[in-house]
Amino acid sequence: MSKPVRIAIIVFGVLVVLFSAAQLIRPERTNPATNASQTIQAHVGTKSGLVAILNRSCRDCHSNETVWSNYTQVAPVSWLVAYGIGEGRKALNFSEWGTYSPEQQRSLLAVACQDVTSGKMPGSAYTTLYPAARLSAHDIETICAAASGDNEGGS
Secondary structure (H helix, E strand, O other), X not given: OOHHHHXXXXXXXXXXXXXXXXXXXXXXXXXXXOOHHHOHHHHHOOOOOHHHHHHHHOHHHHOOOOOOOHHHXXXXXXXXXXXXXXXXXXXXXXXXXXXXXXXXXXXXXXXXXXXXXXXXXXXXXXXXXXXHXXXXXXXXXXXXXXXXXXXXXXX
């Protein structure tokens, strides 16, 4: 066996051991308890269609109702997803909507409008994995209408 082949086998073996060991480092993948009276649905209702859009496109990262896909059990993807969800919940959590002041709610919706209008949200990696999460022009209009205080949400 030539030296380059032996080196390749050793490198591959080390990578397999490192990948296997990485599986032992498990991030927390939990959904905190939710008080239904504090959710955005309890506060804005379903008339505008806003909640349906948020559930389809934003829920996994911005609520306590994350659906943890199978790939989120495999490191290092599990680390990245858990981190992203933690950051998303810190920035805006639709499950805790009622805990925000009215000023915070307006500000958060305004930022959400800016983020969806610019294409920042939902992220391209997320919409690649979940094409149904892509926002239509009507979806963006509904989010921005909610931000401007139009309770009809563009519907």
